[in-house]
């Protein structure tokens with residue numbers, strides 16, 4: 001199923017409960033603006049390379065639009081459109097004063113040198129610099145991008161518009177980045193997993209966890225949860241699934257990935273190594289954390305999932321057909337728009353610090369992150385139980401209601 005269709009079905013399920021008219025649904029779903037640009041660069045060997053870049057600005061009724069930049073071969077307009085609207089509901093669920101946007105380039109960054117990625121990023125900024133800005137649309141990292149890409153982006157944007165680090169978040173800490181942004185999404189996933197596990201009456205030491213994806217989000221979630229005494233029995237990346245039934249040594253795995261240019265798990269031998277997708281069908285897993293691509297859990301593989309809870313660290317990992325089956329089976333699914341909201345929350349803290357020319361300590365960032373996510377979690381959990389709906393429907397109901405209210409107050413809808 002295409003990514004936007006998947007998001008639209010989740011939206012519609014909540015819109016039914018909110019009794020929204022069709023015309024209002026259409027207004028809330030339609031992106032404000034979609035931009036597709038040519039990104040051409042000279043490769044190190046002198047060849048010309050051409051890529052397609054996107055920025056979709058979904059909604060700004062609650063504030064400037066916010067969302068990451070993805071560099072991945074599967075990036076296309078449909079995916080970016082879906083991810084942009086997820087950002088709108090996400091910023092609303094955690095009550096940040098933002099709307100939603102997303103961008104990206106259809107490219108495998110591993111096929112380029114560092115200098116080529118820099119040239120590509122700068123060429124992309126040349127194309128979109130006039131539609132992003134600290135009060136309009138603020139990008140950030142996502143799959144395939146990191147603090148270095150954010151630093152190039154900012155530097156190129158400032159050549160047109162002058163000094164203003166608040167144009168982008170997820171920057172290097174020494175270049176106006178927030179302490180704790182890099183760990184924030186994974187830390188948020190970890191702290192929300194702890195809450196779900198407690199609510200389900202399970203104990204950390206006895207709760208086996210499997211994490212798909214060991215990049216920024218997956219590795220920080222693994223670190224947090226291992227430090228919280230959970231056995232992480234499996235992790236995976238494109239090189240395979242790494243399994244140890246009594247729990248992997250996460251510190252050792254993190255050291256291993258640091259040795260590789262691309263942070264791959266490949267070559268780690270202190271555990272059983274299985275094919276990449278084996279992680280999703282391991283028989284004895286209590287909590288599954290997809291932290292890689294969207295659309296990985298579908299009706300074709302959902303029956304093999306043994307977990308009692310799924311924490312959606314990735315955006316859109318469970319499709320609507322699989323979601324319905326999981327709901328019927330009583331599996332608790334913490335939806336992406338809440339589960340991975342730690343990243344955009346600390347991006348907001350970075351933007352606030354940039355605008356105030358002030359720096360917060362790591363302790364303050366972590367405390368405020370925990371506070372923001374706890375409030376959002378309580379609201380979603382209570383809504384789900386009072387309305388007898390899934391956590392996803394509850395989260396969408398809260399997010400959509402807030403966006404609808406802002407549109408009404410602005411006089412855009414009634």
Ligand SMILES: NC(=O)C1=CN([C@@H]2O[C@H](COP(=O)(O)OP(=O)(O)OC[C@H]3O[C@@H](n4cnc5c(N)ncnc54)[C@H](OP(=O)(O)O)[C@@H]3O)[C@@H](O)[C@H]2O)C=CC1
Nearest residue numbers: 142143144185213214215216217237238292314315340343
């Ligand atoms: N970065 C952030 O702050 C936020 C990210 N997210 C979401 O979290 C997810 C991960 O993002 P992030 O960690 O930043 O991305 P990264 O690029 O840092 O890491 C992605 C990871 O996923 C792995 N991966 C890719 N395809 C597969 C596959 N088919 N099976 C198993 N592993 C796979 C990659 O493996 P390999 O290294 O081998 O390619 C890598 O380990 C995305 O869905 C993103 O949208 C959500 C909110 C914020």
Ligand SMILES: O=C(O)CCC(=O)C(=O)O
Nearest residue numbers: 067068140142343344347
């Ligand atoms: O940090 C941000 O602004 C956005 C992160 C993001 O793209 C996401 O939450 O999916």
